Amino acid sequence: MSDRTIEIPPTAKLRLDSEALVSNWRVLDDLSGAASAGAAIKANAYGLGAVQVFRRLQSAGCQDFYVANWQEAAEIQAYTDESTNISVLNGVRPEDMPFAVTSSAKPVLNSIEQAKRWLPTGRPCDVMINSGMNRLGINTSDLIDFVWHEMDIDIVMSHLASADEDVSQNANQLDQFKNALRHVSGKRQSLSNSAGIALGQAYHFDCTRPGLSLYGGKQRSEFDGIIRQVVFPEAQILQTRNLKKGDKLGYNAKYVAERSHTIAILAMGYADGYLRGFSNTGAFYIDDTRLSVLGRVSMDLIAIDISDAPQLAESDWVKAQFDLPTASLQSGIAQYELITGMGNRFIRYWT
Amino acid sequence: MSDRTIEIPPTAKLRLDSEALVSNWRVLDDLSGAASAGAAIKANAYGLGAVQVFRRLQSAGCQDFYVANWQEAAEIQAYTDESTNISVLNGVRPEDMPFAVTSSAKPVLNSIEQAKRWLPTGRPCDVMINSGMNRLGINTSDLIDFVWHEMDIDIVMSHLASADEDVSQNANQLDQFKNALRHVSGKRQSLSNSAGIALGQAYHFDCTRPGLSLYGGKQRSEFDGIIRQVVFPEAQILQTRNLKKGDKLGYNAKYVAERSHTIAILAMGYADGYLRGFSNTGAFYIDDTRLSVLGRVSMDLIAIDISDAPQLAESDWVKAQFDLPTASLQSGIAQYELITGMGNRFIRYWT
Numbered sequence: 001m002s003d004r005t006i007e008i009p010p011t012a013k014l015r016l017d018s019e020a021l022v023s024n025w026r027v028l029d030d031l032s033g034a035a036s037a038g039a040a041i042k043a044n045a046y047g048l049g050a051v052q053v054f055r056r057l058q059s060a061g062c063q064d065f066y067v068a069n070w071q072e073a074a075e076i077q078a079y080t081d082e083s084t085n086i087s088v089l090n091g092v093r094p095e096d097m098p099f100a101v102t103s104s105a106k107p108v109l110n111s112i113e114q115a116k117r118w119l120p121t122g123r124p125c126d127v128m129i130n131s132g133m134n135r136l137g138i139n140t141s142d143l144i145d146f147v148w149h150e151m152d153i154d155i156v157m158s159h160l161a162s163a164d165e166d167v168s169q170n171a172n173q174l175d176q177f178k179n180a181l182r183h184v185s186g187k188r189q190s191l192s193n194s195a196g197i198a199l200g201q202a203y204h205f206d207c208t209r210p211g212l213s214l215y216g217g218k219q220r221s222e223f224d225g226i227i228r229q230v231v232f233p234e235a236q237i238l239q240t241r242n243l244k245k246g247d248k249l250g251y252n253a254k255y256v257a258e259r260s261h262t263i264a265i266l267a268m269g270y271a272d273g274y275l276r277g278f279s280n281t282g283a284f285y286i287d288d289t290r291l292s293v294l295g296r297v298s299m300d301l302i303a304i305d306i307s308d309a310p311q312l313a314e315s316d317w318v319k320a321q322f323d324l325p326t327a328s329l330q331s332g333i334a335q336y337e338l339i340t341g342m343g344n345r346f347i348r349y350w351t
Numbered sequence: 352m353s354d355r356t357i358e359i360p361p362t363a364k365l366r367l368d369s370e371a372l373v374s375n376w377r378v379l380d381d382l383s384g385a386a387s388a389g390a391a392i393k394a395n396a397y398g399l400g401a402v403q404v405f406r407r408l409q410s411a412g413c414q415d416f417y418v419a420n421w422q423e424a425a426e427i428q429a430y431t432d433e434s435t436n437i438s439v440l441n442g443v444r445p446e447d448m449p450f451a452v453t454s455s456a457k458p459v460l461n462s463i464e465q466a467k468r469w470l471p472t473g474r475p476c477d478v479m480i481n482s483g484m485n486r487l488g489i490n491t492s493d494l495i496d497f498v499w500h501e502m503d504i505d506i507v508m509s510h511l512a513s514a515d516e517d518v519s520q521n522a523n524q525l526d527q528f529k530n531a532l533r534h535v536s537g538k539r540q541s542l543s544n545s546a547g548i549a550l551g552q553a554y555h556f557d558c559t560r561p562g563l564s565l566y567g568g569k570q571r572s573e574f575d576g577i578i579r580q581v582v583f584p585e586a587q588i589l590q591t592r593n594l595k596k597g598d599k600l601g602y603n604a605k606y607v608a609e610r611s612h613t614i615a616i617l618a619m620g621y622a623d624g625y626l627r628g629f630s631n632t633g634a635f636y637i638d639d640t641r642l643s644v645l646g647r648v649s650m651d652l653i654a655i656d657i658s659d660a661p662q663l664a665e666s667d668w669v670k671a672q673f674d675l676p677t678a679s680l681q682s683g684i685a686q687y688e689l690i691t692g693m694g695n696r697f698i699r700y701w702t
Contacts, residue, residue: 006453008421009446043622043650044695068651069618070359071696090589090618090651093666095360102357111590113665134600135652136590136616162603169604238441239462239487249485252513253520265487267420267441271394271691299394299687300419300441301486314464315444336650340622341692344395345422 010347011267013234013317016048018350020228021214022060027226028210029062031197035204038064040193040211042072042089047273047342048215048231050076052350057214058084064155066209070096073105080104085154087126091136092118106154110136115146126155127184131176131191132169133161140176143183153186155207163195163203164219170199198222217324217335231339233320233346235268235284240306240313249303250295254279261307264291266318269300273341274320277331278302283321291318361698362618364585364668367399369701371579372565373411378577379561380413382548386555389415391544391562393423393440398624398693399566399582401427403701408565409435415506417560421447424456431455436505438477442487443469457505461487466497477506478535482527482542483520484512491527494534504537506558514546514554515570521550549573568675568686582690584671584697586619586635591657591664600654601646605630612658615642617669620651624692625671628682629653634672642669 029037039062040046045053054065054076064085067073073086080086086105091114100107101121108126109115115138118125127148130137137158158177162169177191188206194213196203198220213223216230243249243257266284270276274297282293284304291304306312321327324335331338380388390413391397396404405416405427415436418424424437431437437456442465451458452472459477460466466489469476478499481488488509509528513520528542539557545564547554549571564574567581594600594608617635621627625648633644635655642655657663672678675686682689 006450008425008450009444010422011420011441011444043620046650047622068622069362069696071361074359090362093360093362093587093589095666099357099359111665130592132599133602134592134594134598134614135649135654139592161599161601165603169599236444238444241481241485241490243485247485248483248512248520250512251484252516263485269394270685270688271398271419273692275688275692276685298486299397299691303486314462315446334621334627337621337626340650340694341624341626343691344695345420 011236012272012346014342014346014348015232015234016052016348016350017228017230017232018056020216020230021053021056024214024216024227024230025057025060025062025210028194028197028208028213032192032204032208033201035206035208036063037197037208037210038062038066039214040066040209041076042066042068043340046211046215046336047340049348051079052348055079064207064209067105070099070103070105073103074099077104087155089136108157109138111138112142112146115151119147119151122152124152124154126157127153127186129156129158129177129180129184131158131173131180133159133173135159140180140183143180148184153184155188155190156181156184156186157190157209160191160193160196163193163199174203195219212336215339219335229323231322231342233268233274233322233342234317235266235302235320237264237312237314237316237318238267238301240264251298252296255295255303261305262310263294263303264306264312266302266304267300268302269298271299272343272345273338274302275331275333275341277333281330282327283330284318285321286312286316286318290321362587363623363697365693365697365699366583366585367403367699367701368579368581368583369407371567371581372404372407375565375567375578375581376408376411376413376561379545379548379559379564383543383555383559384552386557386559387414388548388559388561389413389417390565391417391560392427393417393419393562394691395423397562397566397687398691400699402430403699406430415558415560418456421450421454421456424454425450428455438506440487459508460489462489463493463497466502470498470502473503475503475505477508478504478537480507480509480528480531480535482509482524482531484510484524486510491531491534494531499535504535506539506541507532507535507537508541508560511542511544511547514544514550521554525554546570563687566690570686580674582673582693584619584625584673584693585668586617586653586671588615588663588665588667588669589618589652590616592616602649603647606646606654612656613661614645614654615657615663617653617655618651619653620649622650623694623696624689625653626682626684626692628684632681633678634681635669636672637663637667637669641672
């Protein structure tokens with residue numbers, strides 16, 4: 001009965017800024033000094049779209065890409081060329097082997113079990129050292145008895161647990177990593193994520209692995225003013241209405257009007273990843289006018305105050321305040337979660 | 352270079368329980384008394400999969416389905432039959448009209464503007480009354496001057512803001528709704544969401560619109576023991592390791608071992624929707640043994656204590672504690688957000 005060929009325009013959009021993404025990568029590459037910056041594009045490039053991010057950063061000169069698993073590697077490897085390296089951070093399970101041995105991506109070997117599994121393939125790999133985060137990776141004490149010289153190792157790496165803080169754990173991990181490098185060697189060495197890049201040259205080694213800051217996240221003050229916002233949610237007004245003094249708004253009446261004013265209802269909600277943490281704290285904008293989120297964010301709807309923008313009407317579009325450090329403070333949600341949680345109803349478009 | 356035809360088995364699964372889903376709908380239909388229960392399947396059926404939920408509930412006898420927008424209507428209407436009613440809760444925008452007039456779904460008219468837009472089509476519709484939530488819907492005072500008798504109205508409805516609480520707002524909204532019904536009439540009337548069903552017969556009218564409780568959510572004690580869990584996340588162990596007393600684990604060392612013990616690292620994280628709120632509070636299970644989440648949940652990884660299940664090893668699977676009220680208490684995340692946020696890396700499979 002219906003005609004599926006008729007276009008239904010979106011009600012919520014995620015504008016993604018190519019220039020800002022590439023600029024952030026260049027900034028992180030520069031901050032990495034003599035080391036070259038790669039790019040963590042796991043989790044669908046933190047929710048932005050792995051293929052789209054990959055192609056933009058590849059064009060900019062990025063050669064090392066990090067994904068979580070082989071499904072993610074498979075998604076992008078059709079777009080790779082001979083200068084591209086893809087590392088699969090979660091390593092290689094027994095059931096990954098049939099695909100992995102056909103793939104141009106390489107596993108990051110996180111355990112002696114994985115190393116034994118990969119050794120017979122003779123294929124390239126990376127090795128993850130546990131330098132004190134105690135998540136994935138091989139303990140230094142377990143490195144000693146393995147035949148690493150028989151393997152084709154590209155990057156020997158470790159991962160910093162607290163690079164967004166100035167704590168002794170960072171220097172301890174650096175020491176542990178250096179100690180481990182006496183027992184295993186590859187073509188290259190790598191330690192730093194986004195925040196680690198800001199810790200200085202001692203942490204850079206041959207290549208760095210920024211993630212969050214590529215996408216506009218700032219976990220350290222060193223990134224203020226140089227890392228740009230990449231993700232810009234936009235929502236459409238479904239309806240405007242007038243509240244009278246005392247009127248309750250939304251679930252559990254978390255907003256009660258203290259005066260008469262006008263509100264707009266937006267077609268976006270926590271099912272899109274704009275979580276309830278923004279209730280009564282988030283904001284949208286039209287031009288430079290701030291429009292406060294009122295009451296509790298619903299699954300598919302958000303109410304905003306349009307007292308200061310009375311021209312707004314049904315079908316108009318407004319932009320979320322979504323500078324990641326600001327939005328994280330507003331919502332109490334980590335910068336990482338704010339972007340990885342962006343939902344499927346958004347139309348993602350790159351400018 | 353790679354062979355994309357080789358299967359890569361998943362690392363995280365979302366088991367969805369058909370029997371529990373259907374049972375929950377029947378319970379809610381029974382609790383609705385003489386009214387018939389529909390089903391809110393907006394937001395991809397709260398993250399479970401709209402088509403899959405639709406087909407199961409349709410087979411069980413459900414006839415009224417509620418989606419947020421016309422994209423969601425389009426996704427399921429290929430599976431509808433003549434007894435199926437689909438209501439589009441966010442109404443009909445000007446740009447929806449070309450598709451909407453070809454669709455078997457009907458808009459829920461939320462404003463006089465939308466009513467004027469739909470009137471010339473002569474097609475069926477629902478009407479949303481604002482009875483005090485002040486989100487979408489038509490104020491009673493605005494009902495009076497419109498030619499409702501010229502429209503083919505199926506359901507006249509309103510929406511309860513605080514049905515999960517025993518507050519006077521519920522009775523106030525009921526009164527407001529009844530008052531509005533003097534000015535507009537359709538074939539049927541509807542007021543209650545999941546929680547509203549538990550408020551009793553006065554709130555049932557002709558049809559109810561459960562959502563969260565279909566999927567295992569319990570916002571009121573009336574649902575204890577009769578609403579079943581539907582969503583069961585399962586994660587695979589990538590690696591096990593031993594911690595020594597004093598060892599730090601994960602980002603920002605949010606867990607420090609007080610004794611030597613064994614942990615496992617799971618291939619699941621907040622990018623999958625298992626949010627950081629579960630850090631140091633969530634749990635997984637193997638059989639009846641509880642395995643506490645340790646430290647901060649990472650984007651793609653979770654650490655759990657396997658002291659009490661020393662047999663666990665790489666490639667084994669464990670199940671998240673995900674009874675929604677319990678998981679909500681553990682994480683501080685609303686039951687709704689827990690399921691709508693489930694990510695795309697999960698393989699969803701129905702049993």
